[in-house]
Amino acid sequence: MRKSLIICSLIASQSIVSCTYIYEHIPGIYKIDIQQGNIIEQTMIDQLKPGMSKKQVLYVLGSPMTDNVFHKNRWDYIYINQPSGKEKVQHEFSLFFEKDQVVSIQGDFRPNSDTTPVTIKESSVDVPKRDLDKTLWEKISSLFGVFNADTTTKSSKPEQAPKSTTDNLPL
Numbered sequence: 001m002r003k004s005l006i007i008c009s010l011i012a013s014q015s016i017v018s019c020t021y022i023y024e025h026i027p028g029i030y031k032i033d034i035q036q037g038n039i040i041e042q043t044m045i046d047q048l049k050p051g052m053s054k055k056q057v058l059y060v061l062g063s064p065m066t067d068n069v070f071h072k073n074r075w076d077y078i079y080i081n082q083p084s085g086k087e088k089v090q091h092e093f094s095l096f097f098e099k100d101q102v103v104s105i106q107g108d109f110r111p112n113s114d115t116t117p118v119t120i121k122e123s124s125v126d127v128p129k130r131d132l133d134k135t136l137w138e139k140i141s142s143l144f145g146v147f148n149a150d151t152t153t154k155s156s157k158p159e160q161a162p163k164s165t166t167d168n169l170p171l
Contacts, residue, residue, distance in 0.1 A: 031084035037065045038077045040091050045109040048095075052102045057095060064095075073097040077107075 038061065047060045057075070064075035075095045082088040093107035105111065134142075 033084055034082040035080070037079040038062055040077055040079045040093055040109065042109055042112075045093070045105075046112045048102065048105060048111050050102050050104075054097060054100050057102060 040061070044060055048057065052060075061077060065078045066076045068074045068076060073096060075097070077093040077095075079091045080088060081090075091108045093109055094105070095102055096104035096106070
């Protein structure tokens with residue numbers, strides 16, 4: 001009786017343990033690709049140069065994956081890819097800044113020195129001020145009778161204080 005119980009428990013434990021192996025190798029089962037983090041490619045890393053500003057790095061790589069509380073001048077980029085049913089691939093990359101400029105690069109990738117740096121052309125647009133009679137909020141609040149003194153419309157005539165009837169009374 002004991003031998004049959006031990007044999008049954010061994011067979012049951014082997015079948016439970018092997019379920020993962022069997023599940024992973026059954027043909028025809030769709031498994032999704034799992035991607036996490038920032039996509040990091042060698043072409044992106046090749047565009048990085050020492051002395052680049054944080055804004056330029058954001059343009060090339062995007063925002064960092066983790067924000068290091070203890071080191072504010074360190075940006076970490078992590079990319080994890082697990083294609084359907086295959087081994088997980090993980091890439092890590094760190095940038096170090098001094099005075100908002102790249103001073104050091106560490107990680108799984110190394111930039112090539114023969115590439116040209118990325119130039120960012122910044123432009124600003126001056127938008128002319130619009131003269132509005134009333135703002136949308138003023139129009140909505142006037143429908144409900146809500147009146148705010150800060151949102152009064154300015155007229156060309158200065159306002160005069162109303163005369164009170166007690167000013168002209170004899171003493």
